[in-house]
Amino acid sequence: MSNHVILSTHGLRKSYGKRDNRFEALRGINISIKQGETVAIVGKSGSGKSTLMHLLALLDKPTKGIIELDGADTSKLRQGQLNRLRNKKFGFVFQSFFMNANDSVLNNVILPLKIAGLRSHRRRRQAMHALKTVGLESKAKNKANDLSGGQKQRVCIARAIVNEPEIIFADEPTGNLDSVTGGKIEDLLFELNRKQGITLIIVTHDAELAKKCDRQIRLVDGRVADESTNPKRRTPKPTSYFTHDTGDTDADGILNTDKEEA
Amino acid sequence: MKLIDIIKDANRNLLRNKLRSFLTILAIFIGSFSIISTSAIQAGVNDFIDGQVNSYGGEGYLAIASKDSFEAIENLQNASDGPLEYNPDKIQTGATAIEPATIAKLKDIAGIDPDSVQEQKTISVDYITSAQTDKKYILSAEALPPGHIKVDTVAGTTPDLNNRDEYQILLPEDYVSALGYDDAAAIIGQTVTLGVVDQYRHETKKFTPKVVGVIAPGVVSLGYAYTNTFLADDIYAENSKYYPAELKEQVFALTASYDYQNYDIATIKDELEEIGLSAMTVEDIIGQIKSFFDVILGVFKIFGFIALLAAGIGIVNTLFMSVQERTREIGLDKALGMSSRHVFLGFTLEAISLGFWGSLFGIAVSMTIGHLANTAFHAENGLLAAFPTFNLATYTIHDIINVVILIIFIAFIAGTLPARQASRKNPIDALRYE
Ligand SMILES: Nc1ncnc2c1ncn2[C@@H]1O[C@H](COP(=O)(O)OP(=O)(O)OP(=O)(O)O)[C@@H](O)[C@H]1O
Ligand SMILES: [Mg+2]
Numbered sequence: 031m032s033n034h035v036i037l038s039t040h041g042l043r044k045s046y047g048k049r050d051n052r053f054e055a056l057r058g059i060n061i062s063i064k065q066g067e068t069v070a071i072v073g074k075s076g077s078g079k080s081t082l083m084h085l086l087a088l089l090d091k092p093t094k095g096i097i098e099l100d101g102a103d104t105s106k107l108r109q110g111q112l113n114r115l116r117n118k119k120f121g122f123v124f125q126s127f128f129m130n131a132n133d134s135v136l137n138n139v140i141l142p143l144k145i146a147g148l149r150s151h152r153r154r155r156q157a158m159h160a161l162k163t164v165g166l167e168s169k170a171k172n173k174a175n176d177l178s179g180g181q182k183q184r185v186c187i188a189r190a191i192v193n194e195p196e197i198i199f200a201d202e203p204t205g206n207l208d209s210v211t212g213g214k215i216e217d218l219l220f221e222l223n224r225k226q227g228i229t230l231i232i233v234t235h236d237a238e239l240a241k242k243c244d245r246q247i248r249l250v251d252g253r254v255a256d257e258s259t260n261p262k263r264r265t266p267k268p269t270s271y272f273t274h275d276t277g278d279t280d281a282d283g284i285l286n287t288d289k290e291e292a
Numbered sequence: 293m294k295l296i297d298i299i300k301d302a303n304r305n306l307l308r309n310k311l312r313s314f315l316t317i318l319a320i321f322i323g324s325f326s327i328i329s330t331s332a333i334q335a336g337v338n339d340f341i342d343g344q345v346n347s348y349g350g351e352g353y354l355a356i357a358s359k360d361s362f363e364a365i366e367n368l369q370n371a372s373d374g375p376l377e378y379n380p381d382k383i384q385t386g387a388t389a390i391e392p393a394t395i396a397k398l399k400d401i402a403g404i405d406p407d408s409v410q411e412q413k414t415i416s417v418d419y420i421t422s423a424q425t426d427k428k429y430i431l432s433a434e435a436l437p438p439g440h441i442k443v444d445t446v447a448g449t450t451p452d453l454n455n456r457d458e459y460q461i462l463l464p465e466d467y468v469s470a471l472g473y474d475d476a477a478a479i480i481g482q483t484v485t486l487g488v489v490d491q492y493r494h495e496t497k498k499f500t501p502k503v504v505g506v507i508a509p510g511v512v513s514l515g516y517a518y519t520n521t522f523l524a525d526d527i528y529a530e531n532s533k534y535y536p537a538e539l540k541e542q543v544f545a546l547t548a549s550y551d552y553q554n555y556d557i558a559t560i561k562d563e564l565e566e567i568g569l570s571a572m573t574v575e576d577i578i579g580q581i582k583s584f585f586d587v588i589l590g591v592f593k594i595f596g597f598i599a600l601l602a603a604g605i606g607i608v609n610t611l612f613m614s615v616q617e618r619t620r621e622i623g624l625d626k627a628l629g630m631s632s633r634h635v636f637l638g639f640t641l642e643a644i645s646l647g648f649w650g651s652l653f654g655i656a657v658s659m660t661i662g663h664l665a666n667t668a669f670h671a672e673n674g675l676l677a678a679f680p681t682f683n684l685a686t687y688t689i690h691d692i693i694n695v696v697i698l699i700i701f702i703a704f705i706a707g708t709l710p711a712r713q714a715s716r717k718n719p720i721d722a723l724r725y726e
Binding site for chain 1: 625630718
């Protein structure tokens, strides 16, 4: 874990609805997350975990407050920049899979690269590599729908890492799985963090999973109730996991401001 | 995202719902088929008429009658508007005679060749026969109008209008074998016998004109035989032998030619109007045939457009259904960084693709049917066997491209509604959508 703050929020608020129906899902969140850190967001159902994760992932806009990415205010970014940022720097693992069920496993993993506009032989190679990492290269041609729940979640992880992201957002990545399969998924995520220094932000109900993270942020009614660090965990220095040329996906440079500022 | 990937995805999405896409394409097909078919028939008819006009020539030819005569015809045509009020200043028997003074004024109009002005006599022939056969056939004959009229002959020439020594006639091709000759060339120079009767006592007088030419079948000639002026005058004299003296002198219709290269027909028509005459050119006459076809085909074209509009609504409906079904997919695409513009483009491309295949399908089926119909009609005993140059349906590249562009445009417009809805979806709402 480096000391570079990759994501931070200041007075973050989010409310839904209007007037009488107005509901404050987040009521002033101040957190900061370091590069390479693993953070668990925990709390009761309805406490605002998913809402916070969506805001951090720049999928939604806060009602009030600021989200800084690498020290830069994200509200200043144009829609196109936000799209490219999510496409190239973020990886998503959604709670309920979110796959194109009738498409092949490979095409599902390829999706972020297709959106990025990579050439087809290159995105194939990169997607196969990601599938190998989650141990599903033999299922590349299968229809996504025909896989088991655990395999589907691994496909989602492959899709989340295929663009070599800096941050992976995972909403209940093990929520639908039995404890053995869930454990495998957890190992996979932490291995990515250990080997490549990918920052992990995990929303979970699972206390066991939360304990494995560097830090737990507990939400109660849209506020941070407490933060606890796990002193035992140490993240080793990141090493490169992709062996081939990766110049293309980083060409954008939206996030590379940290180098100047550091 | 690359355009080629967006196009591929759009087509793949259409194939995901094969039946639904097929039905939408079918609706577009109906519109495409009716529009391209009517365009093709229109082009075919126009080509044919233009070809006929070219073969007929007739530039500078004028058919002239009194204004009242033309009005009487118009009144007949407008009879559906209810009876017209009686006007004691106008004789309502139909044709009104043209006064000799008017004829003199007509000859003075600039641009009109005074020598060409002549009475157009309606002649009637009772029968035609020849030395080669015992049978008699009926015949419609007309004096060949002066001017630039070309009669399309398969053998021989046109009659010599200035020849007043010899009766000459041009016969339609059907009469060659009926009159006992092997081919058109064999009848040229032979004499045939015309039986002509007067209008009152029906005494028959025989004329023996020389056949100088055989006319190719066509729409403008309509199976008429043409005589030279000399023969027409004498047949008319026989027809009207017992007419009252004043009636014999009366002139109802004239033909003339004008200098079409140096004078404007509109000016000449205005001047004719001033002296109480009306004139029609060959183009006016042909125009009546064309406008008749145009009205019928216009109705079919309107049906085609209505079908296309309905098909457009079909596209909107189909794509709205897709947007609904694919809400989560769109949300995922957008969460993973796809721009709204690309989502919009994807859906409009689906609409365009539907339009493209529908229009192509319609054109292909129409062209196949058109080709079969042309072949069938031109076969022996076919409906159009007598008109080898007439293709019922003529497909021009211009029409084909226009129809494809029109339909793609309608499809695009229809597609923008659902595409807009899709592109505006918020990734979070779309992902929360169950
Ligand atoms: N689009 C929305 N409109 C209105 N209210 C919303 C909307 N999204 C979320 N909420 C409300 O905001 C609160 C927080 O929702 P959120 O999904 O963040 O909860 P959560 O902590 O993720 O819960 P869970 O553990 O059940 O997933 C809830 O009370 C929810 O009803
Ligand atoms: Mg949640």
